[in-house]
Amino acid sequence: MNPHFGTRHECGVVVLTTSPQEEHSFWVDIGTAARSGRYAIGLLFFSQDCFPADAIKNRMAEHAPELTYAACSTAGEIGGPDEEVGQCLAVLFPKDLFLATAVRIDGIRTIGFDRIVAQVKEARQTFANTGDALSGTNEPGDVFAICLIDGMSVVEEMVTAALHWALEDIPLLGGSAGDSMRFKKTSLILDGEIGDNCAIVLFFRSIVPFKIFKTDNFVPTDRKLVVTSSDPERRIIYEFNATEAAAEYARAVGIDPGALSPMSFASHPLVVRVGGEYYCRSVQKVNPDGSLSFFCAIDDGIVLTVAEPTGMTRSTNEAFENVVGEIGDIDFVLGFDCVLRRIDAQNRQATQRIQKIYQKYNVVGFNTYGEQYLSMHLNQTFTGIAFARLPEAAGEAS
Known part of the structure; x- marks a missing residue:
């Protein structure tokens, strides 16, 4: 494959990227891969400003009708040759090392916890019955699940909790789809x-550690x-400390209320303490009435603490080094990175340093409106799944 568009990792996973100006070769490459019959599933992450969903659907139907795939729009893509937003990225998983299937849960704003649990449990059981189809992968630790979810649904916490309940011992991670910071659809x-x-x-069974x-x-x-x-159902806070939310937040972080922006929210996140740990409750935007919309669940009476980002380069590098210490050299990482982390890195002129870490460990994925990790829906966090580098013989066999 043209090296500008494609990278083949040792575990046989193929990553393809394109800009709108060069997309013909991208779709041709996906079609060639699909016709080979070697791939279990594809994941596509795309800027819907540059690649409308209808165009993705039509191109896949034209070039790769035989390939099972899941796709979502983003707030930025990770893994392209130029590390710029406005791309379409595809990750193809080979059948000889991965078994995969997917289920879509519709109407998540109204479907309810119990129906989600029932639907996912049924899909989980169906997937479990295919365990013998991939030699040597019948242990719970060989299975993981990925969630792609509407980032404007305002029910990610409920859905994530339901998934965790239904999945039991299967670990979950994922990201909330974005729309290039337009916050519409x-x-x-x-x-x-x-x-x-x-x-x-998406359920995956993996031979790759x-x-x-x-x-x-x-x-x-x-x-x-x-x-x-507040209005918990819409994730809007009207007042902090009995004062207009935007004005009180601005006072707490030392910024003029009229200057509040995504950069302000990225540099001064709010966190809530749960079980002795702090989790981000990031601000999405300021509304005309001075209220604040959030990426995560809020409610009356919650005490939020102003936090300060610190050492993104150091903490990110340490996280990847710790993974290497557990599984050995990393082949590639599927990652879901909060868009506010990208903005904060830009604010602190750390973008190139973070990109070098991602390039070193072959991170592919997208910038999200929220991240899923086990039972939690998070903000201002990177969640990822790192795949170990296989011995050379295994890489050639893939």
Whole structure:
């Protein structure tokens, strides 16, 4: 394959990327791979500003009708040759080392916890019955699940909790689809069916050793904001400390309310303490009435703490080094990285350093509106699954 468009990893996974100006070769390469019959499934991450969902659907139907695939729109793509947004990226998993299937859960805003659990349990049982189809992979530790979910659904916490309940011992990670920071409508596709208000759950069984991990880089301060008026269903906070939310947040972080922007929110995240640990509750945007919309669940009475990002380069590098210490050399990483981390890296002129780490460990994935990790929906976090580098013979056999 043309090296500008494609990279083949030792485990047989193929990563293809393209810009709108060079997309013909991209679709031809996907079609060639699909016709070979060697691939179990494809994941596509795309900028819907440059690649509308209808175009993705039509190109896949034209070039690769035989390939099972799941796709979602992003707030940025990770793994392209230039590390710029506005791309389409495909990750193809080979059949001899991976077994995969997918299920789509529609109507997630209204379907309810129990129906999600039932649907995923049924899909899980069906997948478990295929265990003998991939030699040597019948242990729970050989299976993982990925979730792609509408990042404008405002129900990611409920869905993630339901998935965790249904999956039991199967580890989960994933990302919330984005729409290039427009906050209007995201797109998800499963085998040509386009939708929003849905989640796609993918089950994988792997011969390749892997490790699921996460990393963040914020520390809490002593500045507290108590939610005194909110709309939990829409994730909107109207008041902190009985004062207009935007004005009180701006005062707490030392910024003029009129200057609040995504850069402000990335540099001054809010965190909540749960079970002795702090988790981000990141601000999405300022509304005209001075309220704040959030990426994660909020409610009246919650005490939020202003946090300060620190040492993103160091903490990210340490996280990857720890994974190497557990599974050995990394072949590639499928990663879901909060868009606010990208913005914060830009603010602190750390973009190139973070990109070098991602390039060193072959990270591919996308910038999200939220990250899923086991039972949690997170913000301002990188969640990833690292696949170990196989011995040379195994790589050639793939």
